[in-house]
Amino acid sequence: MKPAPFDYVRAKSLGEALAALGDDAMPLAGGQSLLPLLGLRMASARLLVDIGHLDELRQSSATDATVTLGAAVTHAEIEDGRVPDPGHGLMRSIARKLAYRAVRNQGTIGGSVAMADPAADWPACLVALGATARIAGPDGERRVAVTDLIEDIYTTSLVPGEIIVSFDIPRLHAAAKTGTAKVMRKTGAFAMSFVVAVLHDGDQADRIVLAGAGRRAERLAETSDAVAAGMDEAALRAAVAADLAGLMDAPDDYAVRLHTAVVLRALAEARRS
């Protein structure tokens, strides 16, 4: 587990970080995904540009409608309520069950989205909340919905030289109901199945978002519609199966049972909330 040699620079500002990110350089935030990948030699870089401490990425702010979280806000800061929670406690409860405290103290929300692990927690949460990423690059700033930013397994539309600066996350309606459920091999491990359910969010459609099945976190369209239409459990199960058939190549019985159970648990939690 020793990475191949690379150089390291701690950027002093976002501008300096963007300037340093030339060929074969990578941003380094918490290092909780990148350092294991470098150690396993599944990734390599000539230069790591440390952006974890940059003011521009550490800031958070809130208005009545939107919470903006800096990309370098850590999982533990969300867990501890040190930043506003647009989901009225949803993000805190997700953070509490993400990895382990020692990983949460360093790992960042921006790193998690940039990594685009198909089983990761924040992509599913941010898709369910309808978040938009603000991205800085050599050609200026752009904004893109997280659901479009993440394209495939470990693949985003970020191009080399770009840095996620922050996420704009619409606040849920005060009457919204939320629930999550997660099945993992061991507490703190990546999910085998993870669902975020958001219901009754003002005039917005219900969202049932699943990670761990497809190539990225996705809103289950048929399931979400079935929930909104108040269908019974048999109809919901059929809707989940239909969504899974679209997400996975030939899901086996176990996958269908697993993801269906997790959807139903998240829904039950949302209805109780």
Added chain:
Amino acid sequence: MRTITLSVNGEDLTVTVEPRESLADVLRERLDLTGTHLGCEHGVCGACTIEVDGKATRACLILAVMAEGRRITTIEGLRDDPVAAVLRRHFHEQHALQCGFCTPGMLIMARDLLNRSTPSSEKDVREGLAGQMCRCTGYAGIVRAVLAAADETTSTRSPTP
């Protein structure tokens, strides 16, 4: 190679490292602080857990160069810590270690848990220490020790140096 200064257990130590070296490797191989153990080297086992700026951190998942200018505390730095002292005594009394490989990380994490909360059930402790693996004890003694220490330290917290 580059020369950096690390603040370890209150002491400024100057050391020459390669950027690719983890803090765990630098602590062990260059600074002779072998209380920080390395098991998996990818964040899963918890043996290497230390504190950086008062926050429990995997020493295998932070580069030494990232830790420059930050306050590092290893198990060697907790000799006089009040919460760690209570934990050590209960670990001894409850047979919470056999080979001792997991123990430094276990103590750092248990101390962090007690400083942040007062775990009152076995479930609280098992969840709080889920990221710390022990291959010997079966965890029962560790859980008992941490619960006993929690009882004793309800109003004790480690000083923030």
